[in-house]
Structures are given as C-alpha cells and as structure tokens.
Amino acid sequence: MARTVLQTAPSMPALFARAAVTARGRGGDLPDTRLARTGVRVEAAALAAYDRVCGFSLADPLPPTYPHVLAFPLQLALMSDRSFPLALPGLVHVRNRIDLLRPVRADEALDLEVWAERLARHPRGATVDLCASVSAGGAEVWRSRSTYLARGAKAPEGAPESDLSLPVGELPRPVATWRVPDSAGRRYARVSGDVNPIHLSGLTAKAFGFKRAIAHGMWVEARALGALTGRLPDAMAVDVVFRKPLLLPSTVTLATAPVVGGGWDLAVRNLQSGAEHLLGTVRPL
Amino acid sequence: MAPQTRKAAIVGGNRIPFARSNSAYAQASNQDMLTATLDGLVARFGLQGQQVGEVVAGAVLKHARDFNLTREAVLGSRLSAATPAYDVQQACGTGLEAAVLVANKIALGQIESGIAGGVDTTSDAPLAIHDEMRRVLIALSSARTLRQRLEALAGVRPGMFVPEAPRNAEPRTGLAMGDHQAITAREWGISREAQDELTVRSHHNLAAAYERGFFDDLVTPYLGLTRDENLRPDTSVEKLAKLEPVFGTGDPDATMTAGNSTPLSDGASAVLLASDAWAAERGLPVLAHLVDAQTAAVDHVHGGEGLLMAPAYAVPVLLARNGLTLQDFDFYEVHEAFASTVLATLKAWEDPAFCKERLGLDAPLGAIDRSRLNVNGSSLAAGHPFAATGGRIVASLAKQLHEAGPGRRGLISICAAGGQGVVAILES
Amino acid sequence: MGDWYRDLANSGVGSTLVGQLGLPRPAVLRRYEPGAPLLTGPAVVGTAGAGRLRETLTRVLEDAGVTVLPGVDDDGGRLAAVLLDATGGTGPADLAAAYEFLAPAVRRLGPSGRVLVLADPPSDADSPAQAAARQALEGLVRSVAKELRNGGTANLLVVPADAGASVPGPVRFFLSGRSAYVDGQVVRLTAADVPAGEDAERPLAGKVAVVTGAARGIGASIARVVARDGAHVVAVDVPAAGDKLAEVANEIGGTAFQLDVTAPDAAQRLVAHLRERRHAGVGPGVDVVVHNAGITRDKLLVNMDAARWNSVMAVNLQAQLDLTQALLDADGVLRPGARVVCVSSQSGIAGNRGQTNYAASKAGVIGMVRAWAPAFAERGATINAVAPGFIVTEMTAKMPFGTREIGSRINSLQQGGLPVDVAETIAWLSRPSAAGVNGQVVRVCGQSFLGA
Numbered sequence A: 001m002a003r004t005v006l007q008t009a010p011s012m013p014a015l016f017a018r019a020a021v022t023a024r025g026r027g028g029d030l031p032d033t034r035l036a037r038t039g040v041r042v043e044a045a046a047l048a049a050y051d052r053v054c055g056f057s058l059a060d061p062l063p064p065t066y067p068h069v070l071a072f073p074l075q076l077a078l079m080s081d082r083s084f085p086l087a088l089p090g091l092v093h094v095r096n097r098i099d100l101l102r103p104v105r106a107d108e109a110l111d112l113e114v115w116a117e118r119l120a121r122h123p124r125g126a127t128v129d130l131c132a133s134v135s136a137g138g139a140e141v142w143r144s145r146s147t148y149l150a151r152g153a154k155a156p157e158g159a160p161e162s163d164l165s166l167p168v169g170e171l172p173r174p175v176a177t178w179r180v181p182d183s184a185g186r187r188y189a190r191v192s193g194d195v196n197p198i199h200l201s202g203l204t205a206k207a208f209g210f211k212r213a214i215a216h217g218m219w220v221e222a223r224a225l226g227a228l229t230g231r232l233p234d235a236m237a238v239d240v241v242f243r244k245p246l247l248l249p250s251t252v253t254l255a256t257a258p259v260v261g262g263g264w265d266l267a268v269r270n271l272q273s274g275a276e277h278l279l280g281t282v283r284p285l
Numbered sequence B: 001m002a003p004q005t006r007k008a009a010i011v012g013g014n015r016i017p018f019a020r021s022n023s024a025y026a027q028a029s030n031q032d033m034l035t036a037t038l039d040g041l042v043a044r045f046g047l048q049g050q051q052v053g054e055v056v057a058g059a060v061l062k063h064a065r066d067f068n069l070t071r072e073a074v075l076g077s078r079l080s081a082a083t084p085a086y087d088v089q090q091a092c093g094t095g096l097e098a099a100v101l102v103a104n105k106i107a108l109g110q111i112e113s114g115i116a117g118g119v120d121t122t123s124d125a126p127l128a129i130h131d132e133m134r135r136v137l138i139a140l141s142s143a144r145t146l147r148q149r150l151e152a153l154a155g156v157r158p159g160m161f162v163p164e165a166p167r168n169a170e171p172r173t174g175l176a177m178g179d180h181q182a183i184t185a186r187e188w189g190i191s192r193e194a195q196d197e198l199t200v201r202s203h204h205n206l207a208a209a210y211e212r213g214f215f216d217d218l219v220t221p222y223l224g225l226t227r228d229e230n231l232r233p234d235t236s237v238e239k240l241a242k243l244e245p246v247f248g249t250g251d252p253d254a255t256m257t258a259g260n261s262t263p264l265s266d267g268a269s270a271v272l273l274a275s276d277a278w279a280a281e282r283g284l285p286v287l288a289h290l291v292d293a294q295t296a297a298v299d300h301v302h303g304g305e306g307l308l309m310a311p312a313y314a315v316p317v318l319l320a321r322n323g324l325t326l327q328d329f330d331f332y333e334v335h336e337a338f339a340s341t342v343l344a345t346l347k348a349w350e351d352p353a354f355c356k357e358r359l360g361l362d363a364p365l366g367a368i369d370r371s372r373l374n375v376n377g378s379s380l381a382a383g384h385p386f387a388a389t390g391g392r393i394v395a396s397l398a399k400q401l402h403e404a405g406p407g408r409r410g411l412i413s414i415c416a417a418g419g420q421g422v423v424a425i426l427e428s
Numbered sequence C: 001m002g003d004w005y006r007d008l009a010n011s012g013v014g015s016t017l018v019g020q021l022g023l024p025r026p027a028v029l030r031r032y033e034p035g036a037p038l039l040t041g042p043a044v045v046g047t048a049g050a051g052r053l054r055e056t057l058t059r060v061l062e063d064a065g066v067t068v069l070p071g072v073d074d075d076g077g078r079l080a081a082v083l084l085d086a087t088g089g090t091g092p093a094d095l096a097a098a099y100e101f102l103a104p105a106v107r108r109l110g111p112s113g114r115v116l117v118l119a120d121p122p123s124d125a126d127s128p129a130q131a132a133a134r135q136a137l138e139g140l141v142r143s144v145a146k147e148l149r150n151g152g153t154a155n156l157l158v159v160p161a162d163a164g165a166s167v168p169g170p171v172r173f174f175l176s177g178r179s180a181y182v183d184g185q186v187v188r189l190t191a192a193d194v195p196a197g198e199d200a201e202r203p204l205a206g207k208v209a210v211v212t213g214a215a216r217g218i219g220a221s222i223a224r225v226v227a228r229d230g231a232h233v234v235a236v237d238v239p240a241a242g243d244k245l246a247e248v249a250n251e252i253g254g255t256a257f258q259l260d261v262t263a264p265d266a267a268q269r270l271v272a273h274l275r276e277r278r279h280a281g282v283g284p285g286v287d288v289v290v291h292n293a294g295i296t297r298d299k300l301l302v303n304m305d306a307a308r309w310n311s312v313m314a315v316n317l318q319a320q321l322d323l324t325q326a327l328l329d330a331d332g333v334l335r336p337g338a339r340v341v342c343v344s345s346q347s348g349i350a351g352n353r354g355q356t357n358y359a360a361s362k363a364g365v366i367g368m369v370r371a372w373a374p375a376f377a378e379r380g381a382t383i384n385a386v387a388p389g390f391i392v393t394e395m396t397a398k399m400p401f402g403t404r405e406i407g408s409r410i411n412s413l414q415q416g417g418l419p420v421d422v423a424e425t426i427a428w429l430s431r432p433s434a435a436g437v438n439g440q441v442v443r444v445c446g447q448s449f450l451g452a
Helices: A012-021 A044-054 A066-080 A184-192 A202-206 A217-226 B030-045 B069-075 B094-107 B131-142 B146-154 B177-187 B192-211 B237-241 B276-281 B310-322 B339-350 B352-358 B386-404 C004-009 C012-021 C054-063 C092-107 C128-147 C168-175 C217-228 C239-252 C266-276 C306-329 C346-350 C356-378 C401-409 C419-429
Strands: A002-005 A033-040 A091-100 A110-122 A125-136 A139-151 A174-180 A236-242 A250-258 A264-270 A276-284 B008-015 B054-057 B085-087 B113-120 B265-274 B288-297 B331-334 B409-416 B420-427 C043-047 C079-085 C109-119 C153-158 C186-188 C208-212 C232-237 C255-258 C286-291 C334-343 C382-388 C441-444
Touching (some): A066 A091, A217 A236, B008 B030, B008 B094, B008 B386, B054 B069, B192 B237, B265 B276, B265 B386, B288 B310, B331 B339, B339 B409, B386 B420, C109 C128, C168 C419, C208 C217, C217 C232, C217 C239, C217 C286, C266 C306, C306 C356, C334 C356, C346 C441, C356 C382
Parallel strands (some): A002 A033, B054 B085, C043 C079, C153 C186, C334 C382
Antiparallel strands (some): A091 A139, A264 A276, B288 B420
16 A cells, blocks of 8 residues: 655646546556645635635634644545546535544544455446544544545446435425525635636536536535534434535425434435435544 | 512503504604604603603614613603613513513512503614625724725625615524414414404404503504504404415415414604602502512424413413412403414413413413403503514503402513513412 | 795885785784894883773783883884783773874884783673774774784784783783784683793693694694693594504604594593593693594585585594593593683685585584583683684695685785694794683684685
C-alpha cells in the first residue's frame, strides 16, 4: 500500500479538469493508494458559510457532514488520477455512511486519510466506495464511506454485488418543505469546493446527460441533518441512500420519525410526485 | 421579604380598526399605528402627560430601525416622556404576553400601572436585502484597499438585487401557517361546513357588537377607518361555500379558504392595566382582573403535533393551578387564527385519547357551551395584525365580563407561530 | 378662516378705499385672552331713576381694577364702557335722564366699547306708564347697538327687584372681551344663591363638563374654552369621529367618550360613565352639560324626506331632551349648582329657507329650555340656550362666496363670529356666578338683522 501525505488540499477545479480529459480508456483494479493530510485546521469563515448553506447553526462541534468537505479534495485527487479505473465524469453518488465516533470540535487539528475500496457489480454498471477516516490526537473520531455508481462500467470478474438497500420505517408525516432554488448547486459548490459541472447549471448538467442541474447529494443529507440539529446523538451512524436525482429547482419535503432506542429515520421526497430523493437512518453509536 | 402579590386590574383598552393588508393603512408604519393607539388610550382615560409604570408592546414584523419601537411610540405620544417602555415578541401571542408581563409587575408591586400593546403591519413590512448581497455590503464596508473592495464587489450577482420579503412561513418547516393548520384540520377531521359556520358567526357577532355600540369605548378611528375593514356583516355559509381552498391544496379534500382563515392585516391595540388603588385614585373603572396565565409550546417540527395546538396544552395546566374546570367560564375567547384552529382545539379537549395520551389527563376536559365562545366576534371577522390581537381580546373580554357583572370569568386562548400558545383567565 | 374683508378694511390702503366707497368697516373685535383686564380703559356709571344697582356696578368695576369716572367730562379720553342703571323709574319722563346720560357718554366710547343698561322687568311694573318706560329701554338699547361702530356692543340686563345679587357675573361677561360677538341682547336675571368668590381666570376649576359634538368646529372650541376656564372636559362625539375627538381631549387634558347621542341607550351610558368615573378628582357626576351636538340635513320642505327630518330631530332636539331628563333622574349625577347649556340657532329664531327641520329642532330647544328652567331653579341649577348666528367654521367655509359674504355682513358688527365667541358665552353661562341666568336664550350673532 502506498501512502502519500499532501501538504495542502489539492485544487479541485484542476482535478475535475484532469479527470475530464483523462476519462477515456480507464479500467482495471482499484489503486492500492491512500492519500493523507495531517494537522488540518478548520477555517472559521469557510465553516460559517457551509453552515449557512446547509442549515446548521455555527457552533464549536462540527456538523456531522463537515469532515467530508475536508476529505473530499483528497478523494477527488484519488478518483481523477489515471490509476483510478472509473471515469469521474458521470459518477453518481448513491450512498453515504458516516460514523461520528464523538463530537469533533472546530478547533481540533485533524488528520485525514482517504482510500477507495470495494469495486462492486450493479445492475446498471459498477459501484465503488470512497472511504475517509478522520483522527484527532491519534484516535479516529469520524469515518465515512461514499458509494459512487459508474453507469455502464464493468466491475472485474468475481466482484461482489453492490448493496444499496436501506430499511427505513414508515415516514408518512412531512415535517418541512424546502423550496430548493436553481442556485442551490452553485451555493453548495462554493462552500464545499465540489464544482462537479452536473451541479452548477442546466447547461453544464446537460453535457453529462442530465435534464437540469442536480443538487449535491451531500447537501441534501447535510440539510436533513441540519433540520435535526439539537436532536441528534453525540455519537452516531448516519446512513443515507440517494435515489432519484433532485433536479433544480424543486420543492421537496423532509419527513422524519424518531425510532425506538434513539435516532431517526428520514426521507426527502419531491412535493409534487412523491419521488424519493433520499432515504436515511440515524442510529446512536 | 417575599413581596405581597395582588391581581392586576384591567382598566380599559383602545385599538384602531384593523385594516386589510395594503389598504387603509398602507402608508402607516408600526410606530405610527402604535402611537395613535396610545394617544387614543390616553384620551379615553385622561392620561395626558402622566407617567405610567411601563409600556410593553411589540410587533412581529419589525424594521431594524424599530429596535426600540415601543419606547419611540411612547416618546411620540401624549404620555409623559418619563414613561419607560420595552419591546416583546412572541408571535401572535405578543399582545397577551405583554399584558401578562405588565400584570405580573403590578402583581409584585414593582409598578402601579402599565400599558400592554401590540402592532403589526403587513403593508409596510420590512424588506431585507438579499442575504448574500448583505454579506457583500458588509465585506465592502470593512474593505480597506481598492483591491479588497473590488474583490467584495466581484461577489455581486444579479439575483442579489431582489429583496427578501418576510414570509408567513415557519422557518424550520418552510410551511405557511395555513398549510400547517391544514394538516391539523385533516388530522382532526374538521369539516369545511363547520369552519364556514364558525366564520359566519364571527362576522355576525362582530357586526352585532358594533351595532350595539360595544366597541364605542374600545376602538378609535384611524386614517378614515371607523370599523374593521375585513368585517362582512352580510356573509353567509352559502357565500363562503363558493370560495376555493387556499391551504393544504395538495389534498383533494382541502377545507381551508380565504374566508375561514384570517387575512393579512394591519392594526394596533393597547390595554391599560393598574393596581386597584391606582385606578381608584384616578376615578377609573376596573373592568376585570387578570387572574393567571400560562404558556406552552409543542414540537410541531419533529414531534408530530400541530403548529397551533399549544393552547390545548396550556389550558389544562392553567385550570389545574386554579382549581377550575373548562366549563367554569362565562366567556371563552379562542383566537381564530383559522376557523379550524378553534374547532381542532375544542375537539382535542373533548377527545379522551388526546387528553389522556398527550395531556396526561384521566378524563377529557370536555365540551364548552358554544354560545359563550367569541361572543363579540374574533380574528376571522376583525382581522389579525399579529401582535395586536392579544390586546384586542383582553380589552374586549374585560369589558364583556364587566357588563355581565361581578364574579364572571373568561378564558383567553391564543396560538402563536413556532408552536406556542398563551392562555389567561380574566375575572370581573 | 380669516375674514378677508375685515382685514382689508383695516389695512392702510384698504381703509382709505373702503372709506371713499362708503363701505362698512368691520372692526377687529376685542376678544378675551387669559390674563386680559376686564376693560382696557375707564368706565362711567350713570342712573336714570332710583339707581338701586349703581353701587353694585361700581363695586364690580372697581374689584376688577377698572377706573370709574365720576361723570362724562368734555375733554377726557376714550371710555371703555358706559353703564346705565335705569332701575327705579316711574314713567317715560325718566327716559330723558337715560338719553341725557348716554348721548355724551356713547360719543366718547372707544373701540370695542361696551354699553350696558340695567332695567326693571316691564312685567313687574305697577302701571302701564312704568311698563312702557321699562320696555322702551329695550328699543333704546337695540338701537344704540346698531349705531355703535368699531366693535362696540350694547346689551340690556333686566333685573327683578330681588335679583340684585345675580348682577355681577353677567355684568362682568358683557363688559369683557368674552362677549365680543354678543350684541343687542336682552337677558333677564332671576334671584339666585350666587356663590361668593370666583377665580377670574379659572372659574370652572374642579368642575366636570360634558360637551357633546366636541370633535370639531364649535364643539371643539367650547371644549377648549371650558377646559381653559378650569373644567375637566368629557368630550363626547360619535364613534366615527373618535380620532378627532381624541385629539381634542388630549389637547385640553380631558377625556374622550365616544357616544352616539341618538343611540337608544345613550342616556343610560352617559349616566353610567359619569357615575363610574371620578373626573377631575372629585366625586362622580357632572357640573356642566353642553348640548352642542347637532346636524343639518337641508332641503326645502316640499322636497324633505323622512330620513332628513327624523335624523335632525333625533340629534338636535330629542337627544337633548333624553340626556337632560336622564341626568335629572339619575340620583347624584347632576351635581348641585349644575349648569346645562343647550346650543340653539339663529335659524330657530328667524327661520331659514331650506331648514324647516333644523329650525324646528332649534326652536324646540328654546321651548325646552324655558319650560325646564323652573325645575332647574328649584335644584339650584340653571338651563339656558345659546343661539349662534353666522359663525365662521369649516362648514361655512364651504358655502358659496356670495351667500357667505352676505351671511357674515348682515349684522351690527358687520362680520361673522368665531366659534370661540359661542364658546365664551357658554363658558360664562356655566360659571357659578351665572346662577341668576336661567331659562334665557342668548344670541351670539353680532345683533343679526335676521329674526331680531
């Protein structure tokens, strides 16, 4: 296993560009590479901007989704590298699991490490998991697993079946309605650095086969968790699957239900059609 | 030494007629309306140049410049400039909560008299600049170099020039209050007919109260308006039946229309409270006493309770503390945010399951005599300038109790945004 | 609402022009201002008969700091007032003394001068000759009033033998600037218990006064003057005028009471209000009631609809009857020494085209006041009517120019009166010292040619 420690976060627009021009002719196994950064500090202004866009309140404990924003540039660097077997353009985020082992404070120095694993077969292509682990003071405090679907791609022989099932209880009662504006993708891109063209405008999204720009899955997840601020366990496992893309603009509803033993089930659905954009569970750890 | 408490007296009230949004009071600010209302109260009770203990009022929709709204209104009024004042805000509960605060200080002997009020305008509402534009301007104002300024300005996008108007929507749910109530109405099976009937009664009761001169010493005309603009004395169930639903319209059986929901309105109200001794010294009447009050809140976001159901929780607490049953009242003033709010609240009190599971009661509170409900009309007919409704109700009920004779009791129940409720007992 | 013509006639160029054209020259009237002296110059007191009131008159003048000249000498300055005590005469021969005193004195009268004659009642005369002499004085005074220029007025007080104590208050009023627009009037006094000592500046201190129709016009002016004289004013007007009413109440430190005086329970509510409140820090009740609320709904009789007729009657007459009766019936509400002043109108005396309803109602008020006077006297109270002539108000400002100009000129003072003139007369009748004026109709009309 190769472990590379980067001194700074890589430039994401450059990574997206590199991934785009090197998209063709990829294949093979996942690289046995880990990328890392150490002593990463959260920038207060960036955190505040993220909180505003996702509906968190600015506080010392980081939002449970925020370490993803720190780790994502490394994951992108991994995916855009020529050694990565799947082409980045067209990859769709289909599942995200986060384990928050304890509240992480905004002033802690964080060590990040990302890697890819589990290339799996999917009826419409192949999926891959991008993992991240965040430590503070030598102990892991947060980890995540993001599953991406590459439509039309082929997983190697003998690869396992992709598992996108998530049992969620009945969620009949919408608790909030969000009018998600056309600018939602651009706004989240500004605070997360995820400038994937499919989120930025209808025109750029069309280039990758979407009718309209689509909202970032991680934004939908963050917004849903933001709505539960103050009601989440200190240590928890968050598991969400992204179903139908949330086309911009849209009006969607959030449904939540507390579960016995703590935690929540949640769903984000289209107000008109009822189509599910996100299903999720939150369980105490 | 523990202070002796006493019950605060309600001496009287004043309000301006309530106007429909963007109508008679389109040019009037909250401060204009509150000042006029205070001056009407001063004239009614001869308080020119007098110092009252405190003036407490508020507005739900407030301009940044109105940070000290009530004090500024006092300074512009005929009251002594030495009268202290402060603002409160508890959404639609503001007016009643202000009265409770004043009454409590009187009860503790900290003040001898006070004025409680509220005002709201949906016509002269505070428009905010787009939030991102606001951040650009803040960055610009702190920029020191030309380069920093240009960087700040580079963030400007055309969409940022569109101002943000306040929406009558719950911040955490994004739902309009009416859409929230539509859910509650559906859950409680409140029929369109029942809502329209309650609405008609509100209009007819308010019209009759005007006809018999009930409001002659409660309302002072303002800007050419002498009666509440929303009042439709000739409305009927048949006329209301023609209206299309406007809330909860995703439901094919939606029941809530512009008729059986309160309209956006502008107006102000004020109530004069005092110790009995203060009133007696000045030869002023005591209409009623504010006996006790209670607030409650529900989790309308994730808790599965209706946004406007908090009064249903507050009332049993208040009743228990005062050793009363729901039937021990001569008059009930249940704020008509929507006709279905009143009906759902009454139904909840009659419902054994709700009373047991949600309120933790052995038996339901039971039904009330509907002929004692909102006998002089309520918000459906009068309109509902959010913070002004409490003052309207307190003054009207106090007068109604006074007319009925000594020892009469009235219950006030007001629901408020954010899943809150303020309730109180008055006694003559 | 200035008087453009009066202002022109009193300006430099205008004065010359008016003089050359032989046009009337309306004077700038001397009106009362707080702190103003009773008279601005010396007075002279004469007699034409036994003169039983001469001493009283002299005392009133001297108490007010007025110099009383011993007689009219030829080279003296202007006189501010000429008072003639014509009581105690026996027949027309005594009138010569009146003429002999008045002629030189009136010649010396200064601007806004006062001629005040006191006479015995003709009805009490012992003989036709005595009655004739007494009645003759009325013709004399009314004619002097028409001859006076420069804002001068002439009025007659009829003083029965037992009413001497009632004289000072009315004399002070007629001499003062408060009576600026009261001219050519005959007021008959009656015997009454007149309380001693009255604060000249605040004669109504500690009193509660109800003024109806107080939101605007003459009513607002009445409220201001009554409050200026010390009373706590309960300003009453219809609820629809409540905002203007509140402004008036706040301006004068009174209280606003919104009430439609024609409501079925209006009297009951007024009584309840006066019982419930302790205005002016004194016990419940009221000392002064001014029935001023009134409306016009003009139409020629043949075109008059029932609504116009009935509404005018309801407000202008029936409400005055009902409220007054209710106050009389309610124990302790109408306090001892109460004063009720009812606003009538010149139309009620002279009639007016297009105002059959209004004139009838206002004439009715006069009948009501006269009929009630004995009952009020029994309670130590009084009830009187004030009949305004052409008063310049917002209402008259809307009249056509010609009508307005003619209306305002056809009186001895050649100008319209002001609301304050009506208010001052009402405030005078409200005073404790007006105890001897009861059942009278005082016109505030500048001696109008109509219905004189």
